[in-house]
Amino acid sequence: MTITKLEKCSRAIALTLFTAGLSMGAVSTVSAGTLEDLREQGYATVAVANEPPYSDVKGDGYVTGAAPDVARAVMKKLGVPELRAIVVGYGAMIPALMARRVDMATSGLYIKPKRCESIIYSEPDLCGAEAFAVKKGNPFNIMTYEDIGNNKNVTMTTCAGCAEEAYAYERGVSKDQMKIMADPMSGIKMLQQGRVDVFALSGLGTADLLKKTNDPGLEIVMPVKGVPMGCAGAAFNSDDDDFRDAYDKALAELKSSGEFAKIVEPYGFSAAATLAVKRDDFCPGN
């Protein structure tokens, strides 16, 4: 009797799992599509990396922040009322796009030639300077990446695959000086605990982290000289040209109507800086 109960139970479970698996599998292929599909669906999925103020996950799971807010406004214009955000690690955003797990990615993904090889970008939506966080008094007097490269005793941290990592290596920082952090907050902790001497990230991102950490023993170095202004854009799968072009058009409308400035400036971004640049400045022909 115990056996038949077990049997019945396991058969039921197996069946449920199988059907669930099938339906989940079915859902997965519908996750990304062209603009028409999205309009029909009523929502678009976007990957964000939880890096305030670029993207911000609130206590109830609602995703806000400069990048998602701009994306929401643009998508509304395009007739897609809802934006579903998936929080992924920074380095996982592009793979998620390439695998079509999401329809777009936006969270301070700087437009970089290397990335342009794998994905396509919209026109820039968020531009800002770079920054370092260091211990108060800036003991090693670090003002640029070259300063770090020149002093082999100095260690720094940033995220894997971030623009800052590339900046560092290009300007003479050696691999032993670099300790890759797991996530920005851990990086700040590493700085606080003296595990590294310099923390590098986007200007506004660093400022936000320092504000939250509220540690009088840390200070910010901004802007970091010798590196280009970091301009981020919304990223799309390289096959989604039409989607991207439509996005660009709507974004341009937002910019000219002044709505764009209204969205990004409260977060600290300079609308003027963004309006002054074009995607082709960073990735010609993307």
Place this chain on the structure above:
Amino acid sequence: MEWSWEVVLEVLPSMWLGLIVTIQAALVGALLAYVLGLLLALLKMSKTWIVAKTSYWISECVRRTPLLVQLYFLFYVLPDLGIFLSPFAAGVIGLGIHFSTYTSEVYRAGIENVPKGQWEASRALNYNAYQTMRFVILPQAIPPMIPPLANYLITMFKETPLLSAITVVELFGAANIFSNTTYKFLEPMTLVGLFFLLTSVPAAYAAMRLEKRFKPKNTGVS
């Protein structure tokens, strides 16, 4: 998707360095687990009820919670409380403490499996606690313990990828950093899997041989 041998050549050097760290971490972690486990086992078997119960619950708190979170704690929280550990140190201590809960069970089972008669005989011969353990109990208890202990070494080896979350650049961490920077995942991840297979299959085979060799001769359980 095509396999690119160029990528393999690019990532191999850092992965090789990572492998060395992996092996070091696994060995040191295992050593710690063996030593701490024995200590924990003795505490759990203590005649003083409160000592036994407290150590049981501490052990369960560690055993029932994820190693990943424990590592975060050791690396990011302890310094705020004054204890500063390097990534490698935090990693092996985390591994050691976490797996000591398992090895302590192996020790405990091994010691309890020694027939009661042995203990009584030692009493009869007026052996003190040390002599009892050293000459009578442990020589009988240890051989059957060796296969499971060896298996935990292999398990710890496979848990080392978690250390990448606290910035230890071991095999997996090295591959992961490379993948995040270059967006090439196929070659590095496959290589990591291969490296693990190449190390753990022979190790598992060796453990199986150990098990045959140390098979307890008088298992009466049918």
Place this chain on the structure above:
Amino acid sequence: MEAIFKYFQESWSWSLEYYPILIQGTITTIELTLASAVLALIVSFTVGLSRFSRLRAVRVAAVIYLEFFRGTSAIVQMFFMFFVLPLFGVTFPPLVAGILACGLNLGSYGSEVVRSALLSVGRGQHEAALALNYSNYQRFRYVLIPQAIPVMIPTFGNLLIELLKLTAVASLITISDLTFMAQIIRSQTALTLEPFFVILVMYFIISSVLVWFTKFAERKFSKGRDTITREGV
């Protein structure tokens, strides 16, 4: 006294704001654990029983599966399923990738448990079944497996806890489980001790429920048998 109050205010006020995502994370963790457990159970029995097959090909396939999934780290398997399979056109949603990786991985350990439990059933039972002219299927289904199950349960219980702990690693492939939510809270509040402490307690509670459930299953499946209990002998 005031200092303690201030500490609680500063370091725990986030819980009022962020408890929804913690609850969501807990639910995801439990879903992940249970779904993987079911998969692992199915795999364990399938692979474990295949080790006894008459067909050499089936036995070899089972061993290959075992060595592959047991011999590589679960984390590597997860990353592989999440990052590499899409390159071959196979894209699972993160949750499915997590369930597959956890389930297949623990299933390999489970298959060994099934196999050794079946082997532990006394020779006499095998021989009695043969004497009664039972077919292979009948022998396993009516004689061996029922007696093997009580032996399997304690170890399965341990594997269940391992499964729960493994789901924390799923946070690294962006599954919004409990550990992932703790990271989000960290990034919003700059607190590390408090969020991590809370999830440690949560994991301990869930684990303890699983342990209790295992003990319950042990008792239920041992009804009427004279098995050696933990306290006895």
